[in-house]
Amino acid sequence: MFETKHPYRVQLTESGQLKHFITTEGLPRELLTEILDTADSFVDMGAQQVKKVPLLRGRTVANLFFENSTRTLSTFELAAKRLSADVLNLNIATSSTKKGETLKDTLMTLAAMQSDMFVVRHSDSGAAHFIASEVTPGVAIINAGDGRHAHPTQAMLDMLTIRRHKGDFTQLRIAVVGDVLHSRVARSQLHALRTLGVAEVRVIAPRTLLPRDVENFGVKVYQDLTEGLRDVDVVMTLRLQRERMTSALLPSESEYFKLYGITDDRLAYAHPEAIVMHPGPINRGVEISSAVADGKRSVILDQVTNGIAVRMAVMSMAMSGQQAERQARADAEAAAAAEQGAEQGAANEA
Numbered sequence: 001m002f003e004t005k006h007p008y009r010v011q012l013t014e015s016g017q018l019k020h021f022i023t024t025e026g027l028p029r030e031l032l033t034e035i036l037d038t039a040d041s042f043v044d045m046g047a048q049q050v051k052k053v054p055l056l057r058g059r060t061v062a063n064l065f066f067e068n069s070t071r072t073l074s075t076f077e078l079a080a081k082r083l084s085a086d087v088l089n090l091n092i093a094t095s096s097t098k099k100g101e102t103l104k105d106t107l108m109t110l111a112a113m114q115s116d117m118f119v120v121r122h123s124d125s126g127a128a129h130f131i132a133s134e135v136t137p138g139v140a141i142i143n144a145g146d147g148r149h150a151h152p153t154q155a156m157l158d159m160l161t162i163r164r165h166k167g168d169f170t171q172l173r174i175a176v177v178g179d180v181l182h183s184r185v186a187r188s189q190l191h192a193l194r195t196l197g198v199a200e201v202r203v204i205a206p207r208t209l210l211p212r213d214v215e216n217f218g219v220k221v222y223q224d225l226t227e228g229l230r231d232v233d234v235v236m237t238l239r240l241q242r243e244r245m246t247s248a249l250l251p252s253e254s255e256y257f258k259l260y261g262i263t264d265d266r267l268a269y270a271h272p273e274a275i276v277m278h279p280g281p282i283n284r285g286v287e288i289s290s291a292v293a294d295g296k297r298s299v300i301l302d303q304v305t306n307g308i309a310v311r312m313a314v315m316s317m318a319m320s321g322q323q324a325e326r327q328a329r330a331d332a333e334a335a336a337a338a339e340q341g342a343e344q345g346a347a348n349e350a
């Protein structure tokens with residue numbers, strides 16, 4: 001286990017249970033595996049006629065999306081409903097510049113409505129961590145994407161999709177292709193892939209779309225797509241984050257497609273059974289050709305289905321962690337009170 005001072009320690013209880021889900025960074029392999037195992041059982045349940053379990057019955061989940069989203073918000077909503085929670089969706093525009101204050105006020109108000117869990121998407125990196133550590137630590141915080149920092153449920157649904165298609169992580173060669181620089185998805189994926197022991201992780205992108213410290217993630221860097229795709233088992237494409245590019249980092253989208261777009265011809269270099277993933281929303285003809293996106297190697301729609309299961313898993317695990325921590329605190333208080341009572345008794349006798 002890591003030290004209590006570790007910034008990501010905020011997501012765990014004293015005994016190492018999940019109580020918030022902010023980032024995949026720093027979490028032990030056993031915990032990531034527990035998320036995948038729990039999610040696996042929910043995937044099977046989703047295929048049945050009755051899709052509900054009572055794990056969050058009587059609980060209130062508030063989805064706080066300060067940034068737009070379709071698939072993430074709707075799969076979080078479905079996940080909470082399949083766990084039998086009461087769900088509140090709040091679409092809050094990011095127009096306000098006084099974010100610090102506004103955010104805190106909004107959260108305190110919702111906490112006063114006795115919410116048990118906040119699912120938060122925010123354009124500022126660190127927003128979810130700030131809420132969990134400073135604002136409402138007693139409410140389970142699930143990060144649904146914060147700035148360029150992290151998108152841990154997306155990364156875990158990707159891990160689940162890989163495991164369900166390919167099995168053992170330690171036997172795999174995986175390539176992440178595209179705009180790593182601006183992608184919170186990539187950051188969360190790279191931490192998870194490394195922790196889960198993937199044999200070889202490659203990153204394929206033009207230099208302008210790579211973070212300077214990318215080698216620190218323990219990856220092999222390729223500028224050439226066909227070279228990077230050689231014999232890989234999994235191709236994880238990323239969306240070009242145009243809205244986050246502040247300067248001209250790319251000549252044009254068609255030029256990008258020519259060099260880095262995933263097409264059938266390019267895929268011929270990968271392992272013959274390789275799967276292709278994309279977190280969505282897809283830009284057809286930019287990151288990926290329509291033929292590949294809709295082809296038999298594509299597992300993009302499986303990713304969406306698996307997203308519900310992974311979100312159910314982390315929501316139910318974080319809620320148990322919160323509950324365990326509350327119980328531990330109550331037990332400690334009761335023990336302290338009993339001890340004080342005993343001391344008082346002894347003093348009275350003396």
Ligand code: NCD
Nearest residue numbers: 071072145151239279280281
């Ligand atoms: C991702 C996101 O918002 O970070 N999308 C998603 O969660 N569906 C990826 C992206 O926008 O490129």
